[in-house]
Amino acid sequence: MTESASSKPGSRHRILVAAATMLGENPAARLSVRSVAARAGVSTGSLRHHFPTQRVLEDAVLAGIYDLVAPDDPIHDTDTPARDRLVGCLRQILAPTGTGRQARAALRQTYETLIATEPTEETRQGYLALERTMQHRVEHWLAVLADEGALPHGDNAQRAKFLLTVVNGLTLERALPSAESVLVSENAALFAAVDAILGG
Amino acid sequence: MTESASSKPGSRHRILVAAATMLGENPAARLSVRSVAARAGVSTGSLRHHFPTQRVLEDAVLAGIYDLVAPDDPIHDTDTPARDRLVGCLRQILAPTGTGRQARAALRQTYETLIATEPTEETRQGYLALERTMQHRVEHWLAVLADEGALPHGDNAQRAKFLLTVVNGLTLERALPSAESVLVSENAALFAAVDAILGG
DNA sequence: GGTGTGCTATTACGGTGTACTAGTAAGGTG
């Protein structure tokens, strides 16, 4: 879809892929102005022109990381490590939330239908159904990883529940104010959660 | 107990009170080397001699604050295992949320002041201060556990952030409909999160 | 031709944490 855009060597795009790559290599990377600029082969001034502030850069990376790193369900892409795949899948769940105003709007939806007042039995069942599909989706991913030996056999239901709790926390935090961009800590949280599953 | 120590005008103590005072005046203060050194009337070199790294400084002042405020914190109950203690402490910050209608009311509060509309800068700063307090509290718990060897030394800030993300997820889930009692899966999630920290 | 306009590179400023060196005061030991 960005074929015309990628045909142009636009440095904005290169900056984004550089930052996303760095984050992929090291989830706790700092994405400093100079390091990203150097990686992208541009100068800090150029970077600052496209992304006036660090927050803007990080949010942009966060918004675009899915298209750049996880185009579609990557659970079967055995080229990349299992943990990266699982993190990518979880991001898929987290993606529709968006950031900033969008995240608040998304939370507004669930708040008004489920929390503001005692939900009707119908909406309640609707949410529970959606939650179950999420649960099943995550469990499916875990089953795939377990089949290929990347995950010791165990209570995948409980594991999935834990992962969804983390995702819920990130969803809430996306709508809440934050001192810095959620990008880094969110990435770290996802990897920490996945490592807790895979390593334990 | 430090009466003899406080009788000596030792700069170490002055540094601690300076840092604590700054944190008292503004919970979001940065506690930079130069600022607390200037506040304490010492040089950066002197500060670095007593507190070789910034983390040591922050942990020291955090320990001082919380031991002075809450000396009977369950984190110090060395009779029970570390993971149980940490889970108990996390429960402590999860407790005021309540369950059911109460949890929805609690979430309603934060929703209306922070998410429903773009929050004012004042409320934003207020929330960020509160979040920082939580962060410091969890970091203090982790520092205590690290001191007694139950937790390998590492990036406690990131660990605390992860734990708070899980707590946020649980608070959200407390307000959402759930098929089973939240307490069971909640317990599992807390232990899973704590084990992810302690075991990794 | 001019003249904007978008993009880039360079440089600079103030901030951070940390490392290093020199100097000083105290306290023991010959």
Add this chain to the structure above:
DNA sequence: CACCTTACTAGTACACCGTAATAGCACACC
């Protein structure tokens, strides 16, 4: 007394950070 060791302090220096300001370049448009 002299001497050395130790704890402490100050000052400076380094590398990095985010951001702002400036100047140069290419290209479209009138």
